[in-house]
Amino acid sequence: MDKFIDIMIDCTKHGRKIKKGDYLEEGKYPVIDQGQKQCVGYSNEEEGLFNDVPAIIFGDHTRVIKYIDEPFFLGADGVKVLRSKDNNVDYRYLYYALRNVKIENTGYNRHFKWLKESKIRFPELNKQQKIATVLGKVERVIELKEKELKELDLLIKSRFIELFGYPVSNTMNWDVAPMGEVAPTQKYNGSFDDSVWLLNLDMVEAQSGKVLDYNIVEVDEVGNSTGAFDTSNVLYSKLRPYLNKVVIPERKGFATSELVPLKPNQKLLNREYLAYMLRSDEFVTMITEKVAGAKMPRVSMNDFRGFSVPLPPANLQNQFSRIVNHVDKLKVEVQKSLDETQLLFDSLMQEYFQ
Numbered sequence: 001m002d003k004f005i006d007i008m009i010d011c012t013k014h015g016r017k018i019k020k021g022d023y024l025e026e027g028k029y030p031v032i033d034q035g036q037k038q039c040v041g042y043s044n045e046e047e048g049l050f051n052d053v054p055a056i057i058f059g060d061h062t063r064v065i066k067y068i069d070e071p072f073f074l075g076a077d078g079v080k081v082l083r084s085k086d087n088n089v090d091y092r093y094l095y096y097a098l099r100n101v102k103i104e105n106t107g108y109n110r111h112f113k114w115l116k117e118s119k120i121r122f123p124e125l126n127k128q129q130k131i132a133t134v135l136g137k138v139e140r141v142i143e144l145k146e147k148e149l150k151e152l153d154l155l156i157k158s159r160f161i162e163l164f165g166y167p168v169s170n171t172m173n174w175d176v177a178p179m180g181e182v183a184p185t186q187k188y189n190g191s192f193d194d195s196v197w198l199l200n201l202d203m204v205e206a207q208s209g210k211v212l213d214y215n216i217v218e219v220d221e222v223g224n225s226t227g228a229f230d231t232s233n234v235l236y237s238k239l240r241p242y243l244n245k246v247v248i249p250e251r252k253g254f255a256t257s258e259l260v261p262l263k264p265n266q267k268l269l270n271r272e273y274l275a276y277m278l279r280s281d282e283f284v285t286m287i288t289e290k291v292a293g294a295k296m297p298r299v300s301m302n303d304f305r306g307f308s309v310p311l312p313p314a315n316l317q318n319q320f321s322r323i324v325n326h327v328d329k330l331k332v333e334v335q336k337s338l339d340e341t342q343l344l345f346d347s348l349m350q351e352y353f354q
Contacts, residue, residue, distance in 0.1 A: 016048020033075025034059025197253030
């Protein structure tokens with residue numbers, strides 16, 4: 001194990017910072033900041049370009065670590081550009097080794113001081129290269145599977161538009177009815193076992209509506225600010241509608257009061273059609289403008305209930321449901337494979353660096 005300060009050097013002063021207002025959407029050289037995105041913009045400037053690549057980027061505030069192998073500019077304060085004191089090194093290996101360093105998140109503070117106190121396993125070059133190659137291949141598989149999941153989500157959205165058009169402008173001229181009539185708010189009033197599912201907003205993935213965690217609690221642990229639901233409901237988040245959290249529950253339970261339990265009239269709407277109509281870009285854009293509250297914007301339920309819901313024929317809605325169910329099965333298989341690959345990557349990181 002070698003000390004960070006013995007093998008790495010801070011070269012940030014040799015890079016030029018580009019102001020956010022000067023970012024280009026396309027250009028010759030990438031602009032790198034400390035955010036999650038690999039690149040936040042481009043520049044065609046030449047002066048101050050950091051050419052000594054490859055290099056490692058460390059986000060002083062975010063703790064994000066990036067491997068950069070092409071000349072670049074810096075995006076903002078808080079970006080640290082790191083190079084090795086030893087030329088006989090594989091920077092991809094350093095990238096993975098530094099990702100393994102555990103630095104506690106202390107909020108929007110400077111974290112570089114803790115990185116400098118860390119130690120890194122630093123084997124001979126050929127072993128570094130082998131390790132970096134293995135980890136790179138596994139991570140590439142992870143990236144491809146994540147991309148596949150996103151494309152499957154896009155497939156459903158595109159099929160929705162092909163079958164039903166745009167719901168707010170009603171481009172297919174379907175018959176319409178107010179949301180409050182065809183999908184009123186209606187809680188489940190049946191019985192529960194002693195242990196129940198309690199769903200909070202932070203357990204729902206933005207944009208996709210995927211449930212990230214099933215929190216099972218005793219019935220007497222369910223608070224007052226909740227509502228019961230079952231598999232006839234669609235749960236719609238009225239808080240921060242731009243996050244687009246719409247859930248098609250697969251079992252009954254209790255949800256935070258921020259999730260409105262809609263009960264679609266089965267003669268007019270099925271759950272899959274209603275959920276993806278609510279998730280559609282056009283609906284989200286429209287309803288995001290009909291909110292109250294600055295810090296905690298919530299949908300105006302009067303506007304929501306008054307929205308004219310297009311009512312396509314039942315056979316088209318059922319066809320769409322079959323598509324959704326088929327794609328969901330594919331997503332389960334891809335997610336399972338992704339989880340297994342991520343587990344392999346994590347175990348390899350532990351084997352190589354701990």
